[in-house]
Structure formats: structure tokens, C-alpha cells
Amino acid sequence: MFVGVTVLLLSWASCALSAQYQERYLDVPVDHFSFSRTNETFKLRFLVVEQFYVKGSPIFFYCGNEADITTFFDNTGFLLEIAPIFNALVVFAEHRYYGLSMPLGARSLSPSEGLRLLTTSQALADFVRLIDHLGGQYFGTMLTNDTFPVVAFGGSYGGMLAAWLRMKYPHVVLGAVASSAPLLQMNNLELCQAFYRSVTESFAANGNCSYPVKLSWAAIRNLSETVQGRRSVSQVFKLCKPLESSEDAGKLIDTLVDIYVNLAMLNYPYPTHFLAPLPANPVKSFCDKLRSFGVVETAVELLQAVSSALEIATNFSGNTQCNNIETTVEQPVDYAWDFQACFELVMPICSSALDMFEPTQWNYSKYAQDCSRKYQVTPYSSNGVLLEHGGRILKYASNIVFSNGLSDPWCSGGVLKNVSDSVVAVLIPQAAHHYDLRAAHPVDSHYVLEARKFHVGQIKKWLNIP
């Protein structure tokens, strides 16, 4: 899950798992909910791992979210690790408008027109068509005649999709493991402060290093009032393009906020390459490095310490020449998630004076206005996704596990209590964003191991396996 804008300072990377996937494509309708003369289709990309599959066994179906599907394949090893237990076919389906799955070809990411078919309902319908196709191919039967066992998985927004897929299409998937899915964050003003509060707690728990971070904002603002000060700040943060005005300070701050959020969200106990390369325990790593500077006496010294400590993220490779702070969504590849966050997946986030961030208010009407201007779209209402998928009304669902790592800031919007016997919550202490879906690692806590064991048990229950 990305907050606000993609973290552009961090570059993407991926690492290959041992299991080999086949990359395939299925023609699916561009628009599932209208008929047209041309019956336009596009190629939905999906990855298939057949090596564990025995005919008649289930399909494990990962609901792709807001990135190239290989990113999720590389960071969701859990499916491949448990596939042999179930002789399962493993499929990772790409989400429309991400990676190589572009419904309207080259014009898909055009802000004013191309993105109009980027909705959760269309994405779910893509997955249903793909599952129907897989049924024909692997079970020799279409859903029209029979059903076959499919278990959905997803992390973050993908976890929402997995849960909704089970809720909307229970005849298509038997159950869903939804990890770190902040279903309840949407349109939920009550939770506005919870996200940044959780990030703050992560840093505060590491020798109170939230405190110097909090002081750094005023230092940046004050220095940026003068030409000389802006020059200092630009040098300290090694900015590719020096600050030119006091307004530019806001861009720098937005960028830094995104980095802190990512450190908390991706605070895994070993080095990872998910949204960006990060060291083990990045929050602790940042805080330890910051503390090593001892007492600082000036604003510039404070910022030097912060900037230097942040190099665990901004200069992981050691080769970063300069840092870019153009955090506004400017590349077409960023439009898709920004569009979704604008119109359907609106998650109110704000911060108070108690947090390590500058206080910010949630102003929906300004947010909506900015979004409408950017994409020339005016949604019918702000509650569309709640009407469509039910919001917090989950009691009619069945066979869903909602898991949340308690150190993940997104857990603030997660389902943290059992809803019923078959819609259950799993809380994983000290775990970051969808940690449980990652491949096993020697330093995994027993909490994570227990969570994964629980998932396997639930899946067996759904499949009637003793």
C-alpha cells in the first residue's frame, strides 16, 4: 500500500525465488459491465507455477495489487512454500492498469480518459474471468457446470481484493487469506489519526527517535525561509534540484514523510527488496544511526544527522548521487494508484501534534477537488466503494482470514477482531506489512510462524482436508 504518492527516492528492485513461473496472458473484457459493438478485450498478465500441481488439487490465486505482478511474486513466497502441502497450482494475477496489463493500450494511463475503467469491480471481474479460464484449462470444467477449489490470497490492497472476491463471488473462490488489508480505513474519519500515530510509535519505541524527527520539520521550514538556509538544506539532503522557495520545503518534507512511513511499514527483521532495498530492521537501523551523532547543537547539524541516518534508505546501494524530491505524481506509471486513491479507495489520513509529523488535517473536499481537477473525473459520491463492498459489514461473509502485523501502520484500518466462526482475525505482534505472506526466513518470529500455521489450518478446513 502506498501512502499518497509513490516514494520516488526509492528505486524498485526484485529478487527471484527458486520456483519458476510461466508468464501468460488472457484476453478479458475491457469493460465487464457493458456491452459494446467491438467487444474490446485486453491481455491480462498472470504468472503460473505448475511444479507443485497435481490434477484436481486447488488453485492458490494471488490477487495482484498496485504494481507489476512480479513484485508480488517475489515478495509473497508463502504461497509457493505451502503449495506442495496442497499440491496446488499457484497463480499470480496482475491487476489491470499495472505492470503489463493495460486495458486501453498506450492510452490506459492518460489522466483525462484512459483511467476511467480502473475500478475495483472491474478488477475483480478480471480475476473471475481468469479463474473461469483456469478451471477450463486445469479442471476441464467451466464454472457454469461445476466448481473447483480456488483459494484467494492478497496483501494490502490485494488483501482487500481477496476478501471482496470471496464476498462477491463465493461461487468462484472458496476462501481468502487477506493480509494487512486496511478495509476499515476507507472513508473512515475516525481512523484519520491512527496511521501516523502508529508510525510514530514505531520510531518512539526505538530510543524515542521520533523526537529528533519531529524537531527536523521546524528546522527545514525555518532554514528554507532564506536563500542561504535553502542552500544548506539542499546540500544536507543532497537534493538533485536545490530548493528554490520556501514552498519547496513542503516537497522535501512530503518526501521524507513517505520514507519514514515506508521504514515503519517495511520494518522487516532482515534485508528486503520489496518496494525498495532496505536493511534489516530499518527503523532501528535509522534510529541507531541517528543516535550515533550524539547531541546536535544547530538546526543544520540536526538535519545532517537525519539525512545521514536516512541514507539506509536513500543510499542503500552507496551509489546515490543525489535525491529527487518531485513527489507529486508526474509519471504515468504513478497515475493508476493515485487515481484509485482519489476516487474509490479514499483513505483519510491526518496527524496531530502528538505525532512525529507536522500536524495535518484531513480535508476531503479539498482532496476531492484536487483529484477531480487532475483527472477530470467527478465521482457520483464518495461512498461508492462502501456501497459496493460493504465497508465494515462483514458478518455475511465466510471463509476469510484477516491477518495484520501489529507494527504495520496499516493495521490501524485492518479487521482486528473475529467477525464470526469463519471470518477471523489474526494479530501478529512485531510484524510489518503482510509479513506473513513472505517466504520463510531464519529470523521469523514464532508469532509469524504461528500465523502461517493458522492460515494453513484454515485453508485445510475450507478444503475439507483433515
Added chain:
Amino acid sequence: MFVGVTVLLLSWASCALSAQYQERYLDVPVDHFSFSRTNETFKLRFLVVEQFYVKGSPIFFYCGNEADITTFFDNTGFLLEIAPIFNALVVFAEHRYYGLSMPLGARSLSPSEGLRLLTTSQALADFVRLIDHLGGQYFGTMLTNDTFPVVAFGGSYGGMLAAWLRMKYPHVVLGAVASSAPLLQMNNLELCQAFYRSVTESFAANGNCSYPVKLSWAAIRNLSETVQGRRSVSQVFKLCKPLESSEDAGKLIDTLVDIYVNLAMLNYPYPTHFLAPLPANPVKSFCDKLRSFGVVETAVELLQAVSSALEIATNFSGNTQCNNIETTVEQPVDYAWDFQACFELVMPICSSALDMFEPTQWNYSKYAQDCSRKYQVTPYSSNGVLLEHGGRILKYASNIVFSNGLSDPWCSGGVLKNVSDSVVAVLIPQAAHHYDLRAAHPVDSHYVLEARKFHVGQIKKWLNIP
């Protein structure tokens, strides 16, 4: 539910119930599943009866089907009769593309372009938006914040919509009474013969009068081979436009088949004005009249007897000058249902030599070709509605009553067995098409009375009313 084409010989009529409705309109999105610059909306029509309503009580929501909503208001008195028990608000929602609810204005019914947004998913989403609006108006709360009790009702295709509304949007409606909803008929080749078989049984049960009907087809075909014969047939059936070729005989036969189907479907024990004015027990009425002609000796005499007996339907008023057999869909008002039956609600119907009709085969590929040519639409696949709504996989649903009159030919595609404790089937002997949803009548059988009592009991259970 209409078979194939609208029965044009029969004119529409309606009678007012004592309860007064207010006619209202709500602006809803033309397309619920894409964003657009213009955010087009249209006026969805709905009828509201407030006279029984006490604040905080449930909403009884009729899911309009393939006609002007006043038709269903006039023929679904059950809702109004039980509303006082529950202090319920009664709402009849019109289905998009019928009556006055035209998503694209005057071009809505244009075959090549206007109909493209006529899908079950769009129609359900209209209803959800309307219910959300009613929640705001009557409960002072949007669905985003809270839920309020809504019970869905529907007959025939409207019954399918009521069931699907509960299945897809359980957070929006608490339960559904789906009367005579032939959910299982769709894409179901196994049931191909069941419909005409059931019609045949209705007539056979009335002194075996299916037999002369069966003989009449060959009489029409044979006579229509010659100019003289066509003149006789045209005179006998009082055709507005005399038969001009042996092919025209097919049109006459199609028209007559539709009338027989309607007599069986609307075989109520008292005079009705639903799809057309009909006498009490129209099948018996037809058969009695046919039998009164005694033994006939020639083909023309047979057809005279049949034509005369059919006047219970074709000349109910006594003022019919001539009969029109242009049964092909030629009026825009007929396009909507024909379009739905073509692309989403494909219900295979055929007849065998055992039936009272000419043997006909179900040829999907020819059917699909004809449909595609007519509307310039090629659907992605033929199983879209099954993937979307689950077909016969109903075990994950809850709080649905499927009721079926056993003398209704559509009961062949109905849910006739309990699926679970809360998805239950009600079979009503000797009852025609959604008889149970009609207003009480002195001649109602105790079967119908029991069915209605059962519905009330189920609704009380859903609402937690002792």
C-alpha cells in the same frame, strides 16, 4: 417473464389498488462501473407508499423487472397487504430501460448503441443507490455509517434480481422473497424441454385439450401451402394482415404459442389484468370452450374451434377487430427485454414430440448469431451471468425464500429444494406465475395462504421480530 417475444396480440392494462403511491425520481449513474468526465446520471423512477410507515421500521423494496413499474405495483398487492404488520415503507423501483427510466434518454432503446448499459449488474447497482438514498431520507443515515432493515421482493426476473441483490449486497438488504424466479433456467440445456412440457401438462390436465392444439399446427402448415388455404386460415384467425406465404404460417404459430404460454403462466383462478386481461382460470376457460365445439371433421373446422376458444385472450373485450401476428420485436419498447434475453439472460427452451407444440430444438449458436446481428453486440462469452451471480451455487447465500407455483411453466427453472436453513424453497400447488405476490382474493387456495404466511414468518425471522 416473457417468452421469446412480447405477446403483441394482448394489450396492456392496469388496475389501481386502494393504496396511493407517490411517484418519484432519483438521479443515479448511467454507468456504475466506470468513471467519466461528465459523470452522467439519469432519473430512476420509483413509487413510494408511506401510509403504513412508522419511522425506524423496515423498507419493503420491490425490484422492478421488465416493464413499467406501475404494472408490478398493480399486480403485487402482497407487499401493501403485509406492510401494516411491519409498519413498513413500500417502494417499487423501476428497472433501467423500462417504463420511464431511460439511462440514455431518447437513444436508450436504440438497438445498435443505446442498450449497451442494460445489464443485471447495472440494474442491481441502481437499486443499491436508491436504497442508500432512502436510508438517508427515512433513517437519516447513509449506509456508510449504519445499516437499516430492507427486505427485497421480486417476481419472475424481478425475483432473480431480489435474490441476487441479497447475494451480492447482503450489507444492503437483509433478505429477499423471490417468487417464480427461474434462476436455474439460464444457460441450462438440461432444462430445455421442461418449460413447454409444463405448459402441455396444464392443458392436458383440462380434458386433454393439449391434443387438439397439437393437431392444429399441422392444419395451419398444410392449409398455408396454398393461396386458398392461406385465405381460410387468415379468415379463421381474423388476421389484420392475411398470410402471404407458407413462411407466414410460422409467424402465426409463434404468436399462438406465446398465447398458450401466457394462458398457462397466468392461469389465475380469477380474472386478472397483468400482462393482458384474462378471464378466471384461462386454461380451463379455453379448454371448455374448445370442447364445446364437439367433434370437428376438417382442418378448417379444427382451426375455427381453436381460434374461437382463444378469443378468451385475443378478444377479451369483445371489441377486437383483427389480430396482428407480427411477433418479431419491432417496437423499441420490446427491444429491452429481447436484448436481455439475447445476451445475459439466455434461457434455452425447446420442445419435443411429446409436447403440444411443434418440436423445436435449441440452437444456441444460431440464437446468438441472430442476436448479434440484431444488436451489433458480441458478448465475451455465454456464461457471463453465471460467473457474475453464481448460477446454481446458492449455498453461500442466506435469508432468501424461493417460492414457485407448481402450475407455472417457469417453475421448471426455479429453486425447488431447500438449499440451507435460511435459503428455502416454497412450492405452491396449483398456483401460477408469482401468484403469492398478488393481493389477497376470496378464491385464493389455502396453499397460497400458507405460502404468504410463510413469507411473513421468514421476514419476521430476518427482522428479529418474535
